[in-house]
Amino acid sequence: MQPKVIPIVARRPAAPPFSGGPLADTRARPMRDLRISVTDRCNFRCVYCMPREVFDSSYRFLPHEAILSFEEIARLARVFVGLGVNKLRLTGGEPLVRRNLDRLVAMLAELDAQVTLTTNGSLLAKQAAALKKAGLDRVTVSLDSLDDATFRKMNDADFPVAKVIDGIETAAAVGLGPVKINMVVKRGVNDHSIVDMAQRWRGTGHIIRFIEFMDVGSTNGWKMDDVIPSAEVVRRIGARWPLEPIDANYPGEVAERWRYVDGSGEIGVISSVTQAFCWSCTRMRLSTEGSLFTCLFAQSGHDLKGLLRSGASDTQLRNEIAAVWQQRADRYSEIRTEFTARNKKVEMSYIGG
Numbered sequence: 001m002q003p004k005v006i007p008i009v010a011r012r013p014a015a016p017p018f019s020g021g022p023l024a025d026t027r028a029r030p031m032r033d034l035r036i037s038v039t040d041r042c043n044f045r046c047v048y049c050m051p052r053e054v055f056d057s058s059y060r061f062l063p064h065e066a067i068l069s070f071e072e073i074a075r076l077a078r079v080f081v082g083l084g085v086n087k088l089r090l091t092g093g094e095p096l097v098r099r100n101l102d103r104l105v106a107m108l109a110e111l112d113a114q115v116t117l118t119t120n121g122s123l124l125a126k127q128a129a130a131l132k133k134a135g136l137d138r139v140t141v142s143l144d145s146l147d148d149a150t151f152r153k154m155n156d157a158d159f160p161v162a163k164v165i166d167g168i169e170t171a172a173a174v175g176l177g178p179v180k181i182n183m184v185v186k187r188g189v190n191d192h193s194i195v196d197m198a199q200r201w202r203g204t205g206h207i208i209r210f211i212e213f214m215d216v217g218s219t220n221g222w223k224m225d226d227v228i229p230s231a232e233v234v235r236r237i238g239a240r241w242p243l244e245p246i247d248a249n250y251p252g253e254v255a256e257r258w259r260y261v262d263g264s265g266e267i268g269v270i271s272s273v274t275q276a277f278c279w280s281c282t283r284m285r286l287s288t289e290g291s292l293f294t295c296l297f298a299q300s301g302h303d304l305k306g307l308l309r310s311g312a313s314d315t316q317l318r319n320e321i322a323a324v325w326q327q328r329a330d331r332y333s334e335i336r337t338e339f340t341a342r343n344k345k346v347e348m349s350y351i352g353g
């Protein structure tokens, strides 16, 4: 049996009272987004994220009592929104494998923040209407190839492309469009699909975003040679349909935007490896079991569940979250080397993608 990767969770002494005013970290970054991992489980075994050799049938996922309830998540989300967060993203693992997720969406939709979801799309066609009705604002679907054989190989669950496309179309039909579609590009595995993917989504209003393969976690065997730099993606697509850069929608937007000169829409590239954007990172992450992580590449988190379950007041939770953010100094992608890439980092399926 594989040992479960348990991150060391730092418990802090009681946080000092947060004095109010704009909340900023040590590099003057505000806290605007909260990514909430609602489960560490997934029905896919994507080779770059949850390789089957590690996440096999003997892998011990978190037991039910260890994971935050919807009520606990909603209570924390309210405190985060009070501290300036204006976007909540549900993720995982695969968020749609958590039962009745629309119930959580409805609770979060009462807050003054956008509610979004990142999913592999496999269960989206079934759930899109209920999610929309519950108040979901937008959805991002991960899709790594249009070539069925390549896609099945990458998800390592023999899942067909057609069902994910059905999920994207159903989401758009119920009013969750335009849909953002994320493709992780791994050299020699799916880079032959880059131009096909651009072609498929050109002119549909949906936005395809190409993500550089990252060294998240410590089980995906990352090597720099496997990364296709975003500049190469833009060059390959631009050679077929000329592209020009456009401004970000808002400060700190992760994807760099390019539009087709012929007016057929836009694409995005996310270049965490070749063009780090730590300076503008406004994201906090809440893991499935209630730990706070200030960086996707973190090696440890800050336990919030303990505080929550020991009867802490909202003010205590607020002080704790504010103190974690105020001490944040992370800039992993700016200082990444092949050596740091091998550090024992928390898995993305646990921390939330």
Ligand code: SAM
Residues within 6 Å of the ligand: 042, 048, 049, 091, 092, 093, 094, 095, 118, 119, 120, 121, 140, 141, 142, 182, 183, 184, 211, 212, 213, 214, 215, 216, 220, 348, 349, 352, 353
């Ligand atoms: N299961 C959901 C999904 O598939 O979208 C949400 C969780 S998944 C961890 C979130 C995103 O992270 C997906 O778009 C996935 O492709 C991306 N991802 C996972 N591992 C990655 C890696 N090593 N490099 C780049 N992106 C990665």
